[in-house]
Amino acid sequence: MQNFDYQTPTRLIFGKGAIAKLPQVMSTFGKRILLTYGGGSIKKIGLYQQVQDLLKDFEIIELSGIQPNPKYNPSVLDGVRLCKEHKIDVILSVGGGSVLDCSKAIAAGACYNGDPWDLISYKVKAQAALPIVDIITLAATGSEYDCGGVISRTETNDKIGYMDRHLFPHTSFLDPTYTFSVSKKQTAAGIADAMNHTIEQYFAEDTTLLNDGFCESMLRSLMVNGRKCLDNPEDYTARAEMMLACTYGCNGILSLGNSESGWPCHGIEHALSAYYDITHGEGLAIITPRWMTHILDEHTLPRFVKYGINVFGIDASLDEWTIARKAIDETYKFFESIGIPMHLREVGIDDSRLDEMAHHIAVNEGLENAYAPLSEKDIKDILVNSL
C-alpha cells in the first residue's frame, strides 16, 4: 500500500430542494458573484430564475456560453477578466462538469497576475483561488467533489487536466431533479464517464480488497441506476444514486493507497476531444474496451478476472482467459446497449490524424508509466482498433 496525503473539504448539500440553503452559503463570501453557466438548459428547467430569485440581494455578473470541453479562449480568459474588473468575491457555477471545470480555472486565474495558462500548464503553482460554489445539473464528471478541471486550448490541440488543492468547491449543491431533463445521449455519456473514472483506478497495482470492492460497487450501481435513468428519466431514486456515485469519480476515495494507474483512457481521450471536440464520455466509452483488449496479458489477467466476476457476475469456474475476454465484451456491450456510438467514425473521427494524435498523446500524457505502459505504437493501435 502506498502512502498518501488526502483531503476532500467540499460540503455536499444533496437532495430535492437543497438549493434553499444557497443564500446562506453564498453570504459567507461577500456580495459580488460571478455566475457561470453554459447554454440555455438552466433557463429551460427554471433553475436560472430560481438562482436569481434566491440571490436577489447579491450583485451578479454573468459569464454564459461555456461549452462542453471548456475553452481557455474565450471562456477562461473572459471569466478571469470579469473577476478582476468586478472584484468578484465568489464564483457560482451552475451546470455540468464543463462549466465547473472552467470556473475552477477562472478561480485560480483571478488570483494570479500573469497569463492563467501558466497555472493550467503547471508552469506556476497557484497560491490562491476565489471560492467556488456549484449547482450541478448533470451527473458525470465528479468535478463537484474534486479539485481538478479539464481545459482545452484549441489552437494547440491541448486538453489539460489541471488539479490544485485550492480548487475544491466550497459547497456543491446536488439536486437530482435538475438531471431529469438531461438527454439520453448526455445521460449515457455521464454513465460512461463515471464508469471509466472507476475503471481507470481499478486497473492499478497495489490495490486493496477495500478499494476493489468500492470500485466494483460503483460500477454495478452505475450500470443498474444508469439504465433506470434512461428508461425513466424522472426516476428520482435512480437519478439520485447515479448523482452520488458520480461525485466519487475523481477525488481519490476509490483508490487511496493504490499505485498510480496513469489514467490511460483519459490520456487518449483528451486528444480525441481536443482535436475533434467530441463528447468526453462517448470518447471514453469507445476507447475503454479497446484499451482493455490491448493490455490483456499474463500480468493483467488476474485484474480482468476479478473485474469480470465481481462486476458482471461472470461464472468464476470458467477458464481465466475466457472470463477476461467476456468481461471486456460485457463492457463493450453495456456501453453499446445504452446507446453510445462505439466507433470513432460514428463521432466524426477518421484515420487522417491518428498518427498525429498518437504522437501528441505519447509526448504529453506520460502513458509509458501507466499501469500497463503504452508506447506511441500501442496508442496508435488502440486508436486504429477504435475506428
Next chain:
Amino acid sequence: MQNFDYQTPTRLIFGKGAIAKLPQVMSTFGKRILLTYGGGSIKKIGLYQQVQDLLKDFEIIELSGIQPNPKYNPSVLDGVRLCKEHKIDVILSVGGGSVLDCSKAIAAGACYNGDPWDLISYKVKAQAALPIVDIITLAATGSEYDCGGVISRTETNDKIGYMDRHLFPHTSFLDPTYTFSVSKKQTAAGIADAMNHTIEQYFAEDTTLLNDGFCESMLRSLMVNGRKCLDNPEDYTARAEMMLACTYGCNGILSLGNSESGWPCHGIEHALSAYYDITHGEGLAIITPRWMTHILDEHTLPRFVKYGINVFGIDASLDEWTIARKAIDETYKFFESIGIPMHLREVGIDDSRLDEMAHHIAVNEGLENAYAPLSEKDIKDILVNSL
C-alpha cells in the same frame, strides 16, 4: 434516498513515516500544544520521544492517563482547565480513539465558559473548538475521520456519543507501523468495532446498491485483513488496509442518503461499558449477533439474505431463512474465531443489573426509532440472550 448535508474536511496523512510532516502541520496553529495520551504504550513504541523531538520548538503541556471509555471526570475537566490556564493553541492527541474522543470534548470545552457537560449533553451547542491534530496508534473507532466522540460520566452511568462539526480533526496522521504492537485482544476488538460501525449502517431503510456495496467491501476487507493482522502483527499491508477501513467507520460515507438506522448495538453497548467499563469492541461483538437474531423477521429478512450472500459468500440458492440464520451464525463465529469472549459473563457482567441497564438504554438511546424498533423488553431480551 434521503437528503443530506455532508462534509469531512479532515486531512489524512497516511503511511510509514507520515509523521515527518508533523512540525509543518502544527506550525499553522501556534506554539502552545496540549499533548494528550493514555498510558505508557506510546512511550514503549518510541512515539512519545519522536513527537517530543519533532516538536522541540513548541511549548508542550501534557495530559496523560486518558483511559479507554474516556472519563469526563477527571480527563475532560483536567484538559479543559489546562487549555484555559496555558492558552493552548492546538491539541495533539496521540493514541487510539479514546484519547482522541477525550481530546475532542476538551477542544470544545476549552472554547466554552460554562460546564463542558452542557456541550456533551447537547444542552448548549458549541460555537467553536480548538483545532485538533491526532496521531493514531490503534485502528478501530474511526474518530480520526469524524466529528464525534464518546464520553463516560461514571457517577451517572452515562456514556454519550457527542458530535459537533467543529470537532473534525484538522489532520490525522495514520502510520500503520504504530499498530504493530497492538495486542491480539485490542486488535480483535478494533476489528469488531469497525465491523459493527459498518453493520449499524448497513441494516437500514432506503439503502442503495452503492452504499450496500461499500459496506460489504468494508466487512470483507476487515475480516480478511483483521485475521492477517492477528496472524502476523507486523504485516504492513494488512495493518494499513485495516487502518484505512477503520477511518470510514463513523463519518457517514458508508450511508449517505440512507435512512437513519439508530445505531442500536451502540445504544446497548454504551450502557454495558458505562456500567461495567468493558472494552467497547468486545461489547459490540457480543451484542451484534444477539441483536441480529432478535430483529430477524419477514421485514428484515431481505437485508440478512443480502448480507449473508455478499459478505460471507453463502450459497444464494438456499432458502432465504436458512441464508439469514447462517449469516448471523457466521457473524458470531467470526468474532469468536478472532478470540473475542462472546458472552457477557466472560467480561464480568452478570444478570444483576440487566433491568437497570435495559431501562437506562430505553430511556436514553431512542431505539424505538431504530431500523428495527426496540422496546425496553426487546433490549432486555437481547441482554439476557447475550449473557
